Amino acid sequence: MSKERARRRAVREAERERALRREAGRQARRSRRRALKARLVPRRVRIARQGGVLARRERARNGVVALLFVIVQLIAWLLWSSWWVSFGVLVFSLLLVPVLVTLVFDRRT
Numbered sequence: 001m002s003k004e005r006a007r008r009r010a011v012r013e014a015e016r017e018r019a020l021r022r023e024a025g026r027q028a029r030r031s032r033r034r035a036l037k038a039r040l041v042p043r044r045v046r047i048a049r050q051g052g053v054l055a056r057r058e059r060a061r062n063g064v065v066a067l068l069f070v071i072v073q074l075i076a077w078l079l080w081s082s083w084w085v086s087f088g089v090l091v092f093s094l095l096l097v098p099v100l101v102t103l104v105f106d107r108r109t
Helices: 002-040 053-079 083-105
Strands: none
Touching (some): 053 083
């Protein structure tokens, strides 16, 4: 009877040992994969916006300028059916917007 229990215990311990080795192998593969991924994939850098009053005001101003630019483009595309005129308005707007923003919103004067 004791020989039978000893044999069953030996079988259980051998099975447990195999399971532990399998799990250790899985853990090793997982850690190697993580290390490889960490080397290959760059970390994401979080770029935080500034949250002051001036930064918020500037974001709002830039949003208004962009919205006005889009509205001008829509009006140009709706009023004139010629592609050349609409394209000319686009080019003219792209050249004129920075000048107007500098003239209207420049704080150095």
